[in-house]
Amino acid sequence: MEILVWLENSALSDIVRTVAWVYPAVETAHYIGLAFLVGAIMLIDLRLLGIAKTLPIGSMIGLLPWVWVGFIINVASGSVMFIYGATGFGVNRAFWLKMIFLALAGINALIFTLAASRSGSAWVDGGQVPAFVRVVATASLVLWVCVVTTGRWMAYI
Amino acid sequence: MTFLEWLQATALGTMVAESLWGYPLFETLHTLGMAMLVAALGLINLRVLGYKAELPILGTRDLLPLAWLGFTINLISGVALFTSDAVYFWNSYTFRIKLALILLGGINAFLLGRSVFHEAQISGGRYAATTGVKWIAASSLVFWLGAIIAGRLIAYAP
Numbered sequence: 001m002e003i004l005v006w007l008e009n010s011a012l013s014d015i016v017r018t019v020a021w022v023y024p025a026v027e028t029a030h031y032i033g034l035a036f037l038v039g040a041i042m043l044i045d046l047r048l049l050g051i052a053k054t055l056p057i058g059s060m061i062g063l064l065p066w067v068w069v070g071f072i073i074n075v076a077s078g079s080v081m082f083i084y085g086a087t088g089f090g091v092n093r094a095f096w097l098k099m100i101f102l103a104l105a106g107i108n109a110l111i112f113t114l115a116a117s118r119s120g121s122a123w124v125d126g127g128q129v130p131a132f133v134r135v136v137a138t139a140s141l142v143l144w145v146c147v148v149t150t151g152r153w154m155a156y157i
Numbered sequence: 158m159t160f161l162e163w164l165q166a167t168a169l170g171t172m173v174a175e176s177l178w179g180y181p182l183f184e185t186l187h188t189l190g191m192a193m194l195v196a197a198l199g200l201i202n203l204r205v206l207g208y209k210a211e212l213p214i215l216g217t218r219d220l221l222p223l224a225w226l227g228f229t230i231n232l233i234s235g236v237a238l239f240t241s242d243a244v245y246f247w248n249s250y251t252f253r254i255k256l257a258l259i260l261l262g263g264i265n266a267f268l269l270g271r272s273v274f275h276e277a278q279i280s281g282g283r284y285a286a287t288t289g290v291k292w293i294a295a296s297s298l299v300f301w302l303g304a305i306i307a308g309r310l311i312a313y314a315p
Contacts, residue, residue, distance in 0.1 A: 028309040034188065035305060039196025046223065054216035059209055063200075145189060152185045156177070 007086035016084040023084065030077040037070025038144050048129055048137040058124045094157050098150035105143040112136040161243040170240035180241060186234040191308075194227030195301050198266060205273055205286050205294040214277045214284045221270070249315045255307035262300035265293050 007013065016022045040063045046052070047060040082089050089095045115132055123129050164170055173179040197220040203209070204217050239246050246252045269290065277284040286294070 024310055024313040028306050031188070031191075031305055031309050032302065035192050035195045038189070038192040039199065042193055042223075043196050043200060043220070051223070052216060052219035054219060055212055059212050062209065148188055148192075149185045152188060153181050156181045 001087070001090055004086040004090040007083045010083060012080065013084045013086075016080065023081070026077045026080045030074055030081065033070045033073030033077060034148065035070070036066045037074060038148060040064070040066035040070065041140060041144055045137040045141045048133055050129070056126075057129070061124065089154065092154050092157065094150045094153040098147055098154065101143050101146040101150060105140060105147060108136060108139050108143060112140075159244075161247050164240050164243040167240060169237060170243065173237050173241035180238070183234040183237045186230055187238065190227040190230030190234060191305065192227070194224050194231060195305065197221070197224040197227065198262070198301065199298060202269070202294040202297045205269065206291055207286075213282055214273065215282050218270075218274050224266070245315070246311065249311055251307050251311045251314050255304050255311065258300045258304040258307060262297055262304060265297040265300065269293050269297065 016026070044060050044063055044067075047055060047057060082095075112133070115136070119130060119132075123133065158166075165174070173183060200209075201217045201220055201224075204212050204214060272290055273284065273286070
């Protein structure tokens with residue numbers, strides 16, 4: 001794959017290769033981004049599933065900016081790591097599985113947003129959380145666990 | 158043979174070090190437990206600092222089981238990872254710094270839990286953090302962030 005070779009020979013890769021602290025710093029940023037992103041998602045999904053019921057659902061959904069900040073940090077740091085090791089990661093099955101799980105998690109979030117706006121949001125202000133919301137929250141937790149798992153496994157296959 | 162060498166030679170130590178799935182499995186668990194622990198404690202600390210003031214302070218106490226679950230997952234997975242290369246980890250300064258930060262974070266969580274939830278309960282849910290308590294909450298955020306950073310750097314800076 002020519003593009004992978006081109007990426008790996010780019011100026012950015014060169015910096016990562018020659019400046020010793022860049023890769024560890026980027027990897028650490030990826031972990032902090034993960035803590036924001038997956039941590040906030042866990043709190044939101046678990047609240048939808050009935051944990052910590054005295055915390056208003058609306059306020060917990062208000063944690064979504066943390067998810068976006070974490071996502072942006074990780075797209076940026078993830079891209080740097082990918083470009084640095086493009087010829088390896090580009091053919092790494094765990095990496096592509098991770099991308100598939102990420103896409104599914106995104107579709108799942110989209111379904112949630114559409115369905116929630118259509119169903120009305122009375123459940124946000126208290127009351128019974130509809131069954132479909134609980135299904136989507138469970139799927140979200142499972143998918144993000146898969147994203148983290150496949151992400152970690154990339155280094156080992 | 159020292160204790161650390163013995164630990165590395167145990168069935169668990171060799172399994173984590175040599176099997177194809179041992180190290181990545183415990184690393185994955187360690188990552189998920191970290192997200193759970195840091196998110197739950199992080200939100201409590203941020204709430205004490207005034208973030209999302211509409212969250213009932215006593216309600217945030219229900220996040221403590223999540224923090225404990227994350228901590229337990231990470232204690233177990235962390236011990237498993239440690240046994241795979243006990244001598245290296247024990248002699249690593251980044252590892253020691255990480256342990257110290259976790260200890261400080263734990264002490265802070267204990268102090269915060271005692272004062273915040275205790276006072277909120279007496280006042281029937283109303284709570285305004287004193288400057289001292291806010292310092293504890295703010296330093297907790299720094300400690301946990303520092304623990305993540307030190308943890309990731311063990312692989313690079315012994």
